[in-house]
Amino acid sequence: MFEVRGTGKGVCELTFSVQGAGLGEPDDRTLLEALRNRDPDALAALFARYHRSMVRLATLYLRNPGAAEEVVQDTWLAAIEGLPKFKGRSSIRTWLFRILRKRASSHIRRETLLATILSRRNKSIRDPLARRFSTSGNWAVSPAHNSLTPEEQLLSQEVSAWVRKAIASLPLRQREVIFLRDLESWSSEDVCELLRITPAHQRVLLHRARTALYNLYLGYVSASSSEPRSDP
Amino acid sequence: MTCKQTADLVTDYLEGCLTPEQRRQVEQHLATCKDCRTYFDQMRQFVSALPAAKEQEAPVELPSVILEAFLTGKRPLKARPLGLPQIVAVSVAVVIAVLAIVWLSVRVITHRGARPGISQSDNYQAAVLDLSQWSILRGENNPPHPPLQLPRKRLALSVLLQIGREPGAYEITVLRTPGQPLISARSDGLFEDHVTVLHVKLDLTVLPAGNYELGIRQQGWDWTYYPLLLR
Numbered sequence: 001m002f003e004v005r006g007t008g009k010g011v012c013e014l015t016f017s018v019q020g021a022g023l024g025e026p027d028d029r030t031l032l033e034a035l036r037n038r039d040p041d042a043l044a045a046l047f048a049r050y051h052r053s054m055v056r057l058a059t060l061y062l063r064n065p066g067a068a069e070e071v072v073q074d075t076w077l078a079a080i081e082g083l084p085k086f087k088g089r090s091s092i093r094t095w096l097f098r099i100l101r102k103r104a105s106s107h108i109r110r111e112t113l114l115a116t117i118l119s120r121r122n123k124s125i126r127d128p129l130a131r132r133f134s135t136s137g138n139w140a141v142s143p144a145h146n147s148l149t150p151e152e153q154l155l156s157q158e159v160s161a162w163v164r165k166a167i168a169s170l171p172l173r174q175r176e177v178i179f180l181r182d183l184e185s186w187s188s189e190d191v192c193e194l195l196r197i198t199p200a201h202q203r204v205l206l207h208r209a210r211t212a213l214y215n216l217y218l219g220y221v222s223a224s225s226s227e228p229r230s231d232p
Numbered sequence: 233m234t235c236k237q238t239a240d241l242v243t244d245y246l247e248g249c250l251t252p253e254q255r256r257q258v259e260q261h262l263a264t265c266k267d268c269r270t271y272f273d274q275m276r277q278f279v280s281a282l283p284a285a286k287e288q289e290a291p292v293e294l295p296s297v298i299l300e301a302f303l304t305g306k307r308p309l310k311a312r313p314l315g316l317p318q319i320v321a322v323s324v325a326v327v328i329a330v331l332a333i334v335w336l337s338v339r340v341i342t343h344r345g346a347r348p349g350i351s352q353s354d355n356y357q358a359a360v361l362d363l364s365q366w367s368i369l370r371g372e373n374n375p376p377h378p379p380l381q382l383p384r385k386r387l388a389l390s391v392l393l394q395i396g397r398e399p400g401a402y403e404i405t406v407l408r409t410p411g412q413p414l415i416s417a418r419s420d421g422l423f424e425d426h427v428t429v430l431h432v433k434l435d436l437t438v439l440p441a442g443n444y445e446l447g448i449r450q451q452g453w454d455w456t457y458y459p460l461l462l463r
Contacts, residue, residue: 043302047294056287076298077307137234143271163285182282188247199249207243214278 028092035083047076050093053184054100060168060179061104071107075100094194101194132215166216170209177202178209233261238268242275340423356388356433363448363458364392364427379459380446384436391419391430391448398450399423402430405447406439406460413447414439421450436462 026034026045034042054075058068078099079086086095134140167175167183176195180186186194192202238261244250245258262269301307361380382389391404402421405413417432430448439462446460 038303038305040299040303043299044294047298048291051292052289055289059287073295073298077301080298080302080305081307133234133236133239137236139235139267139271142267143274144267160285160287163282164287178282182279183286185283203244203247203249206247207240210243210275210279214275217278 028088031092032086032088043080046092046096050096051076054096056184057097057176057179058100058104060164060175061101061108061172063168067107071103072100074107075103078103090193091190094190097194162220163213163217166213166220167209169216170212173197174205174209174212177205178213181206182210233257235261235265235268238262238265239271242272245272246276246279336423356386358390359383359387360390360392362392363394366394366458377459379443379461381461381463382436384439384441384462386435386437387433389430389432389434391432393421393428393430393448394456395427397421397428399428401451403447403449403451404430404432404434406434406436406444407447408444410445410457414444 026042031042031046035046051072054072055068058071058075059065062068062071075096079096082099090098132140167179170178173195177191180191180194181188188199188202188206191197192199195202197205238258241250241254241258245255250258262272359382361382363380366377393402399421401418403416403418405416407413415434415436415438417434419430419432421428421430423429441462444460444462445457447455447457449455
């Protein structure tokens, strides 16, 4: 369904919201009822739908695939435990991913990595575009200079792996937003609900993340013509 | 509007979230600036290609530990970093476990000696049914186990239970419809060579040949059924 909303300042919110399920898959309410009745098929359906996406997000937080798997398993167990308390006010997906974020952050805290991660991440450039413009606000180097065909290139496995690494190097919030919006194709509304941020804040994060990633990508592509390649 | 100001609005533009005034300004700039048009195109292409960078892992089967927690409502015990009290507790547990193992092995040896032999005199033929390697396979893609096969005779049957089954009182039954046992027997499962073994006498001559289910359960637990073919 298409939804057009006014947000007071004449800014329009245009979101395309289709909840995770494809055709023929049970909707949230049916699924929730089946889960409450301890129907193993409902759990299997939920698992098939979200598990891999959860592992991908956890990998983004933790980097270590083993730890990510562990946190996701923990998330499932916590979700099962919390099922009687879940009122269905948010979507099941938002609920699951909220638990995942909580688990991941407590895991990171337990490993006392949070402090180091935060201090390291926040040093990234706030405005990655700045260097591409002259002081008068014109392009320093024409974008046409970068004759890229990103669609074909991004399909290659090597570039995909590089993109994931580059995203993992972004500040935490930007990482979450670009991952959910551009890789997992969540609607902006769902991302705002999960992260509890305003649509405007979400767009700022998305913009910074996309611009930073694109700049890193240009650097990667130009470096890749002169091997060896640089890591993000 | 400068190129920098325009480029700063690329995400809001692609998201369709500019005010009408901003949108007019951006479009006016794009109409006259080839560089910014190129940049907007590049960003649009880049963003639309990003989903391809998603890691494509094979589907994972629901782990049994999660399914179990779901069905029983009990959370499995989790390993946590050990403090001093836990270390003391673990050491005590290890000592108790060692004593228990010694006691159990003594008990098993005595049981073995005491186990009544299967006498041939009453026309029961000795047979062994080995379920120790039987795994209950899940999922549609796994081929089902071929049914167990037994001859329609009077059998003194030694049933090697699946690994992990505890010794104790067991019931064994042959049936076609759940809840309607055709033949039943009881046996004390004894621990022999890492496997619990049941010794039962079953008169299978009374049943016609065909497909059945062999049900086995420890008293107080649920039935496990195995497909059975009587020849």
